[in-house]
Amino acid sequence: xxxxxxxxxxxxxxxxxxxxxxxxxxxxxxxxxxxxxxxxxxxxxxxxxxxxxxxxxxxxxxxxxxxxxxxxxxxxxxxxxxxxxxxxxxxxxxxxxxxxxxxxxxxxxxxxxxxxxxxxxxxxxxxxxxxxxxxxxxxxxxxxxxxx
Amino acid sequence: xxxxxxxxxxxxxxxxxxxxxxxxxxxxxxxxxxxxxxxxxxxxxxxxxxxxxxxxxxxxxxxxxxxxxxxxxxxxxxxxxxxxxxxxxxxxxxxxxxxxxxxxxxxxxxxxxxxxxxxxxxxxxxxxxxxxxxxxxxxxxxxxxxxxxxxxxxxxxxxxxxxxxxxxxxxxxxxxxxxxxxxxxxxxxxxxxxxxxxxxxxxxxxxxxxxxxxxxxxxxxxxxxxxxxxxxxxxxxxxxxxxxxxxxxxxxxxxxxxxxxxxxxxxxxxxxxxxxxxxxxxxxxxxxxxxxxxxxxxxxxxxxxxxxxxxxxxxxxxxxxxxxxxxxxxxxxxxxxxxxxxxxxxxxxxxxxxxxxxxxxxxxxxxxxxxxxxxxxxxxxxxxxxxxxxxxxxxxxxxxxxxxxxxxxxxxxxxxxxxxxxxxxxxxxxxxxxxxxxxxxxxxxxxxxxxxxxxxxxxxxxxxxxxxxxxxxxxxxxxxxxxxxxxxxxxxxxxxxxxxxxxxxxxxxxxxxxxxxxxxxxxxxxxxxxxxxxxxxxxxxxxxxxxxxxxxxxxxxxxxxxxxxxxxxxxxxxxxxxxxxxxxxxxxxxxxxxxxxxxxxxxxxxxxxxxxxxxxxxxxxxxxxxxxxxxxxxxxxxxxxxxxxxxxxxxxxxxxxxxxxxxxxxxxxxxxxxxxxxxxxxxxxxxxxxxxx
Numbered sequence: 001x002x003x004x005x006x007x008x009x010x011x012x013x014x015x016x017x018x019x020x021x022x023x024x025x026x027x028x029x030x031x032x033x034x035x036x037x038x039x040x041x042x043x044x045x046x047x048x049x050x051x052x053x054x055x056x057x058x059x060x061x062x063x064x065x066x067x068x069x070x071x072x073x074x075x076x077x078x079x080x081x082x083x084x085x086x087x088x089x090x091x092x093x094x095x096x097x098x099x100x101x102x103x104x105x106x107x108x109x110x111x112x113x114x115x116x117x118x119x120x121x122x123x124x125x126x127x128x129x130x131x132x133x134x135x136x137x138x139x140x141x142x143x144x145x146x147x148x
Numbered sequence: 149x150x151x152x153x154x155x156x157x158x159x160x161x162x163x164x165x166x167x168x169x170x171x172x173x174x175x176x177x178x179x180x181x182x183x184x185x186x187x188x189x190x191x192x193x194x195x196x197x198x199x200x201x202x203x204x205x206x207x208x209x210x211x212x213x214x215x216x217x218x219x220x221x222x223x224x225x226x227x228x229x230x231x232x233x234x235x236x237x238x239x240x241x242x243x244x245x246x247x248x249x250x251x252x253x254x255x256x257x258x259x260x261x262x263x264x265x266x267x268x269x270x271x272x273x274x275x276x277x278x279x280x281x282x283x284x285x286x287x288x289x290x291x292x293x294x295x296x297x298x299x300x301x302x303x304x305x306x307x308x309x310x311x312x313x314x315x316x317x318x319x320x321x322x323x324x325x326x327x328x329x330x331x332x333x334x335x336x337x338x339x340x341x342x343x344x345x346x347x348x349x350x351x352x353x354x355x356x357x358x359x360x361x362x363x364x365x366x367x368x369x370x371x372x373x374x375x376x377x378x379x380x381x382x383x384x385x386x387x388x389x390x391x392x393x394x395x396x397x398x399x400x401x402x403x404x405x406x407x408x409x410x411x412x413x414x415x416x417x418x419x420x421x422x423x424x425x426x427x428x429x430x431x432x433x434x435x436x437x438x439x440x441x442x443x444x445x446x447x448x449x450x451x452x453x454x455x456x457x458x459x460x461x462x463x464x465x466x467x468x469x470x471x472x473x474x475x476x477x478x479x480x481x482x483x484x485x486x487x488x489x490x491x492x493x494x495x496x497x498x499x500x501x502x503x504x505x506x507x508x509x510x511x512x513x514x515x516x517x518x519x520x521x522x523x524x525x526x527x528x529x530x531x532x533x534x535x536x537x538x539x540x541x542x543x544x545x546x547x548x549x550x551x552x553x554x555x556x557x558x559x560x561x562x563x564x565x566x567x568x569x570x571x572x573x574x575x576x577x578x579x580x581x582x583x584x585x586x587x588x589x590x591x592x593x594x595x596x597x598x599x600x601x602x603x604x605x606x607x608x609x610x611x612x613x614x615x616x617x618x619x620x621x622x623x624x625x626x627x628x629x630x631x632x633x634x635x636x637x638x639x640x641x642x643x644x645x646x647x648x649x650x651x652x653x654x655x656x657x658x659x660x661x662x663x664x665x666x667x668x669x670x671x672x673x674x675x676x677x678x679x680x681x682x683x684x685x686x687x688x689x690x691x692x693x694x695x696x697x698x699x700x701x702x703x704x705x706x707x708x709x710x711x712x713x714x715x716x717x718x719x720x721x722x723x724x725x726x727x728x729x730x731x732x733x734x735x736x737x738x739x740x741x742x743x744x745x746x747x748x749x750x751x752x753x754x755x756x757x758x759x760x761x762x763x764x765x766x767x768x769x770x771x772x773x774x775x776x777x778x779x780x781x782x783x784x785x786x787x788x789x790x791x792x793x794x795x796x797x798x799x800x801x802x803x804x805x806x807x808x809x810x811x812x813x814x815x816x817x818x819x820x821x822x823x824x825x826x827x828x829x830x831x832x833x834x835x836x837x838x839x840x841x
Contacts (some may be wrong), residue, residue, distance in 0.1 A: 005521075026435075033430035045439040063693030085528045088445050089455035092525070098458050101521045135435055142438065143543055146446045 004084045005101070009074035009108035011047050015067040017119050021046060024126060024134060036133040043072040047115050048083065053125075054118030055090065056145055061113035074108065087111050149285050149735045150764050151195075152240070159194045159211050159224045161793065163811040169736070169766060170786025171231070177759050177784045178766045179819055181774060182791035183828065187812040188768035189296065190500050191791075196294050198226035198245050200287050201278060202259055210256060210541045211249065214810045218252040224259075229266070233286050233734065240266040241274070241284070285735055288321035291725055296740035296768075300720035303705040308388030309381040322731035323659050335645045336366065342641060346625055346634035353585040355631075358621045363616040370471040370482075372610060376603040377598055384692065386593040391706075393586035400579045403570060411565040420560040426463045427553040427699065434546035441538040445532055456533040459526045467519055468526045476509050532666050618642065657691065659730065664689035667719075667726035670761060674718040674753045677774040684711070687719055695723060713745035716752055725761040736764040743773040752777050759784040771828070774819045788818035792826045802827040 013021075025040045026033035041045040054061065077083050091100045091107035100106055122138075129137035151169040156162035165187075169178045182188045196204035197211070212222030213535055231238050247259040263280055264271040274280050291299075303315055340363065347359045382804070437443055445452065455768040462468045476496070485491050485501060492498035622638065626630030664687075669742060671687045684705070687697045697705045697719070705711065722740055728737060737758070743751050755777050758765055773782065781788070791812045794805035803824045805813060815825045 008578060032766035035435040039435040039438050041435070041439060048444075049438055055451050056447040058225055060452075080441065082441050082444070082528070082531055084740075085525060086448060086452070086532055088525055089529055089532065090448060090451050092458050093451040096458065096464055098522045098525070099518060102518050115749065135431060135438075137439065139434060139543060139547070142443070143540065146537075146539060 004075065004078035006074035006077045006084055006087065006108055006111075009104055010070045011072040011074065011076070011108075011115075012064060012068045012112050013042060013047065013071040014064040014116060014119070015069050017123070018071075020119075020123055020126075021071060036135040039135040039138055042076060044076045044083075049070060050109060050116075050118035050122045051087075051090070051114040052118070053122045053145075054114045057118075057121055059114075059117045059121065061094070061110060062117050063109060063113040064116040074104075090114065100126040125145060149230055149232050149469045151736050151766070152231060154195060154198065154229070155227045156191075156194050156198075156221055157225045158213055159197075159226060160190045160213060161812045162190055162194055163213060163809075165191075165791075165812065165814055167191070167789060167814075168787050169326060169764065171764070172786040175784055175786030176762065176764050177781070177786065178764075179774070179785045179788040180766070180768045180779055180791060181771060181788065181817070181819055182768065182812070183770055183793070183796070185790045185796070186793040188740050188770075192294060192296065192738060192768060194226055195228070196290060197259070198228045198243060199281065199285055201245070201281075202256070203263065203287065203419045204290060205256070205680060207255065210251075211247065214544070215379055216251040221248055221250050223248045242266055242271065243281070288320070288326075289733060289735065292322060292727060293735050294738045295724065297717050297721075297742045297744045299378060300724060300739075300742075301403075301716060303720050303723055304716060306708075307385050308694070309385035311695070312381065312384055312693040315689065315695060317661060318727060319660060319689075319693065320656075322727050322733060323655055325652065325655055326571045327590055328648060328655065332645065332652065335641055335648055339638060339641045339645065340366065343621065346621075346631055346638070349634070350625070350631050351627050352588060352624065352628070355624045356662055357623065357630075358617055358624060362617045362621060365610055365617060369607065369610045369614060372603055372607045372832075376600060379600045379603060380692070383593065383596045384694075385601060386589055386596055390586065390589040390593055393582065393589050397579070397582040397586050397728050400574070400582045403574050405570065406574045407566055407684070409571050409574070413564060413571060416560055416564045420557065420564060423553060423557040423560055427550065428556050430546065430550040430553050434543070434550055437539065437546060440539075442537055442542060446537045448532075449537070452529070452533050456529060459522065459529060463526065468523050476505050480505060535687035542634060570839060614836065660689055660691065660693070663723075663726050663730045666730055667695075667722045670757050673721050674722060674750060674757050675715050676749050676753060684715065687722070689723075695719065695837055714747070714750045717742065717745060718750055721754060721758060725758060729761055734763045736766055737762040738766040738768070740768040741770065741773065742767065743769065743777075748772075748776065752780055755780050755784070757786050769819075778820050780781050785819065790815050790817040790822075790826045796828075798826055802829050 021043055024038055025043055025046050026035060026038040027042050040049065077087065079113045088101055088107060092098050095106075111112050125141045126134055126136055151172050152171060153166065155164075155166045157164055159165075160576065167178075167180065170176060180188065180191060193205060193209070201690060202839065211224040216222040223246060225244065228243045230243070232238040241263055243261065243263050245259050246262045247257050249257055261277045261281075263274040263277040265274055285293075298576075302311070303318070304311060309689065343359045343362060347356050349808065362818045366685045459468065480483060480491065480502060483492055489501060490498040491502055491505075493502055543821070618638075622635050625635035625638070631817060672682075672684075673683075677684050683699055685698045685700060685702070687695065687707075689695055697707050697711060699705045699710070707716060712718065721739070728735070739758075742758070743754060746754060751773070755767075758767075759780075791814055792801065793812050794801070794806065794807050794809065797805055805825060807813075813825050815823050817823050817826050
């Protein structure tokens, strides 16, 4: 996608998940980060994974309520370049009308709503890893989801 | 000599302590049962003091009881009854030795001693007691006949030279070799005297010169022989030190060179760091799959398809692709329109048409933005909606790579840990210092061997010169009338000297060989060595008085290192018993705690062999040593008593002995029974006693 329609939008997340971003995102610790324990490179990757889990599990989206915070700026969604397309397609599918492509704010609301309902599922997987690493435990769970 | 009974008063823990020793030839063993700290070693010392005098105890040894207050005087008395076999039959003696000492005094006073022969007609006092005692039981034999399990080990432990010296001394003393050596010196002196007389009588200068040369040679030969013996002893010690240093070096080399191991460790650590980096990359590769396009395709597949359908419908309606503007813009690049009319900007109609197309483009632009975006999405969505979903394959590949790298990392970690462990065991410069030490000993050994060779050559030359001078002297004497008598005397003295010298050599070799063979028999019997299967095949005493042991394939073993504790003790006891048997000296073997570190078969066999190899055996045993040998002691013990230290109540003794004096109590309990005095708590009882208290 030549342009990122989400560039002016915010990735908004419930404040309840703020600490989890610190736990599972590498970028915060730079070179000291351990991918096996922090499987996501950036905040938007963690957020996008939550959307994917929610979509895969067929959960009805619901926008964040209560206190929220800006976990990332929409410009961060510009890479990888297929990601704005994926989010746009999600909005089209959800809305049933392709004209939504002209309303980035609404598309972003849909994405944030999916992420909001996806986080509890994603975190349930991550927080039940026991002695396993976050990377292995989540990968196995995803593998199970995809082969279901 | 056979001990009959002994009584000690005021000798440390022994006060009013009476012991009867078995003189029954079939049951020749006396067992003194006593736990640790109950007077066994005191009794061994007391017997030696009584029989051998003050020299038998260290000068700082105090005999009086610990209960005597500082500054007060205490008296120690020992009374021993014994018998000796003489050509005229058995004679019985009573020995009394005593001293009075002040508690806290720095030196022990000399003892006084009295000896009397016990006769049916009354006792006869014996004058010159020490001389008599020396005849009945020579002081030189004390350390062979009176010993303990630990001290006996000195025959095979410690410096090699010292071991040899102790073994040689024990053999020489017991075989009466010092007497022969004294006889030899005597004959040599007689030779010198005869030569001096002959020299005086003849007045010949030539004879006088030869005599002077012989005198000088007679001084030089023993001097060089002594130097050679000392050098040989040093060589033995250095050989021992060299062997140990070499073994240390071999051990150090087995552990490895510190620098080499440190280098290996550094290399492994580098590989490990590289492996860790690769593993991190592999982790990263797998983590990226959780943000990748195939992950999105797999997870959002349904929604992506749904969106695709919406876009497909638009395409079918012709709204996608949105190509109006691009077609018009594209046409402006041409000279004519698709209808065939000119679009040449230089032509008036052409310019007009171009302006019209530009106007159409501007009008379409605003309304086509939406369609344009949808068109873009339509084309871009193909990447997400078409094609095979490859997440699983990528996951398997990434996971395998990670696992492989993890295994490599862990293997390198194990190697590093092993190297670190080896490194921690090696002291700095371990190999280097061990090699330096070994080389130093080798250098000293080489130097000493060269010295020994020189001395050996010197001694041979001196002996040859002596023979030539002696012959020359005989010839010179034979020429003179007055000298013939001296020549005959000298010849006789020379013959006598040769006989004594040859006897000494024979005794030293033949008797040592006899002790060696007998020791081997007793030792193998004690340890139950099977000649075909055993790890230890035989023991021997070398001509230079080393006690050695051979393993399988005639492999030489170092008794102090290659034998276990029980076998070491068995070997030394076998040596002592063999020595006393071969010597023919009849005297009691008194051994304190001989069975320490022994269990089972070896312990039982040592008791059996010792009982059958000794004329009278007095064993000072702990209850633990007796344990397992009760049935053997039933058969061989003619006398058994128990010594008990009352200070052991209530922790170790079961009953209150009714006294807190520092003296042992003696009861008639044998090796299996106990009474109110000697009954001891079982290991669990002290707690109960404490609870009751």
